[in-house]
Amino acid sequence: MTPLLTVEGLTMRFGGIAALERVGFTVSAGSITALIGPNGAGKTTVFNCLTGFYQATAGAITLQGPTGSLDLVAILGQPLRGSDFLDPVTLARRLFYKMFGGSHRVTRAGVARTFQNVRLFKEMTVMENLLVAQHLRVERNLLAGLLGTPGYRRAEQAAVARGLDWLQILGLRDAANRLAGELPYGDQRRLEIARALCTGPRLLCLDEPAAGLNPRETEALSDLILRLRTQHGLTILLIEHDMSLVMRVSDHVVVLDHGEVIARGTPQAVRQDPRVLTAYLGMEEEGGP
Amino acid sequence: MDLHIIGQQAVNGLILGSIYGLIAVGYTMVYGIIGMINFAHGEIYMVSAYLTAIFLALLTAFGLQSLPVVLFLTLLLTMAFTALYGWTVERLAYRPLRGSTRLAPWISAIGISLVLQNYVRISQGARNQGIPVLLEGKFRLQAAAGTVQITHVQVVIVLVALASMAVLTWIMHHTSLGRCCRATQQDRRMAELLGVDSGRIIATVFALGAAMAGVAGVLVTLNYGSFDFYIGFVTGIKAFTAAVLGGIGSLPGAMLGGVVLGLAESLFSGFVNTDYKDVFAFAILVLVLIWRPSGLLGRPEVEKV
């Protein structure tokens, strides 16, 4: 299978603390990959580097696009280096990304994410949340909007329809006109997924989607994740603590501990891996059973 | 360029800087503990200038003769009453807003500064007020081509500013109150779990910051002799600039930022242009915030996602 996302040598330091140390893994197109590890292992930090919220200290993140590969670190805007001044093309690119780059470009490249602590636009309605997510797909021309041209109205209707489609899939259709902040917690989590989907991603990154859900909701969530892959052709990268969910949906598991990858492979293989057991159960490596 | 003029401007700048530093402490402590810019702090300083004049007049009217005693009592009374103002403002206008939107404390603070300004204007009248000259005399230092004058008041200002900063630093590092402050600053929830009454600590920080502004008020009044109900605004922003320049949240930073700003401003007005000295100070503020928001001694913030 072709890799959609390649992470190589990803290192992230906060002051003296190394949250990530040369992390590397790939996500194949059309797969469901789980990123697991104990609390504080650096999973969310991987997401933040991936989606451009943190500027990685070192390493490369490459996304295969329809038109070739894209360097997700460069588009955040990097500091200029001395060597850039010898190469006008690199210099121009760097200057451009320094001024206009940022995490929003990562989403435009086709990566969408959810957050560990739900981040909704609480005082806006569910539908408005989804419309904001489609910002790049609607008619943004100011004049067209002010005059209400047919093109503008068509684009708005299409956006509402697309939002409704996703709400239907996530079972939130009846809540379309409620305030996002008023929804029950489980619905908020699903709304956040729907919102990420509305950006039209190729890679969907979910940060602990099952946290705080009851077993029945978790069950429904795993069905949903599987359906997103089979019916909507999405590639999914998932952080999760709930092992039954991970075992059920994922094709590939990457285990992080203290900022380092300690194992990767199929769920079965990883489950047997002694280092993983040690990391999770906190046993001495030699003294383990 | 004459050396003695530079020297004279440096002395003036140092004095100005100590004042800014004393006020900046209030901004920095409050920001450190609840992450809020206490916009009304400049007005507290303005109130303290009035209190200074009032207590001086009152003590003199009681027939106290010894100048050091009068000044010392004025300082204590002004600090106490300014602290009371700081405490009250926190209690009435900021505490109920905890957990509200980010804009709410700002707007409340702007409201409070309008209230304080006009409260003083209505009670005390809009005209300039002042105190008589109490300390005369100056030291003269020979510099290359002229003399640099340092008045006795200026010496008093530097000494008092240093002493009060020292006391404050001691409080923050060696008393249980200071420990609680620092703990609350690091992690309020955790401190509360350990039994720290964070509400009381925050109120105390406001009171301490206000008391330092009170010191500044006394010193400024001694130095310049006159004030009006409007002095809090510009001085407040400049003191805030000093706090940012030094790295907001850091006590030594506030003092350092004050001195740097005071020197810069006074050298600018001495050698470039007096009319634009405020523009210069505000420009420093804008540039520092754009290029080095963490200031000279502060640590850069990483936003948590």
Place this chain on the structure above:
Amino acid sequence: MTGRDGFLDAARWGLLALLVFGPITGLVLDGYQVVVHWQQPVWLAALVFGGRLLLNGLLATGPGQRLARRLARGRAGGSVLVVAGGRGHGRIWILILLALLSLALPFALSKYWINVATLALIYVLLGLGLNIVVGLAGLLDLGFVAFYAVGAYGYALGHQYLDLGFWQAIPFCAFLAACFGAVLGFPVLRMHGDYLAIVTLGFGEIIRLILNNWVEFTGGPNGVRVPHPSLFGLDFARRAKEGGATFHGYFDLPYSADHRVIFIYLVLLLMVMAMVHVVVRLRRMPIGRAWEALREDEIACRSLGINHVGIKLSAFAMGATVGGVGGVFFAASQGFVSPASFTFFESALILAVVVLGGLGSTVGVIIAALVLTILPEVLREFADYRILVFGLAMVLMMVWRPRGLLGLRRQAYGVDP
């Protein structure tokens, strides 16, 4: 709370009030002496004591507790209401009636009151502009007056140096203010929200100080005279300039200074109506949604592919444009501009309009602007207390109803397939 506790609590507050009010209100400086006015602090303390006692008493009763709970709910921000789309016919008629009434208004008022109404409309315009920045996009702009000043001086100096007329000045100043907004905004909008407030404040002061000190260009503290506007080349003067015509001459009316005032009022009114329409539409357009989303959660916005700096910049520039246009009207109606009109207090006042209207609410802003400008005119005796009361209102509003007096409404979307 038992009766005794309530009483002790009130007594504590009364004592605190006595201490706080004591020195400033009770000891009034007169030269180097103080005059004792002991009644004032005592009255104030008694007021605080009585008020607190009453409050404690009220809270002990059933209805009082219910009221307190309602206030607490308002504070939590539970006052957003989603309403179904499609406005009723009733509302359209009310709007038309209001529009006609306000168009007819100047013909029934004296010149003084038309001027007051004009000023009120200017504040409506400024409030709507600042509301985009603060209410919708959630960016605290404490230097809004800078754009207002750019508009006013753009017209005054544009006339002096470039011979701009009123009608050319409107687009020119709108553009100029937008440029100022963009130039200021670009480096600043990446910053942490609190710093943004301070930087805008500093910027506002810088503009005012430059206007004040650059005497050769701006006339300094003495200000600049501004010409009266004209209508299709017709002057509102008593006598025409050479080769020109006057309004009263052309329409064969007796000359009256009111014509000019009414004219400015009407043009401004149309401008405000257009602005209201634009703001109402903007809120439902992608850009308006993005502004509000940005206010709610900037990080989530970025994760959705929205360029937060660009969106903030657009809000900032849009607000600045409106401020600039407001400035042109201010200059035209006053006939004179000076830096004294553009102090921080002016920014605070416009902010008060937005806040008291309930951040984000268009109707609220309009009402607040009208009330805040017209009420002081009606209550002239209390002019001294005007600003004090504004300040208190801002604090009370934040404590009790941070989301505004009216509560916000959001439009629902049609869900049926």
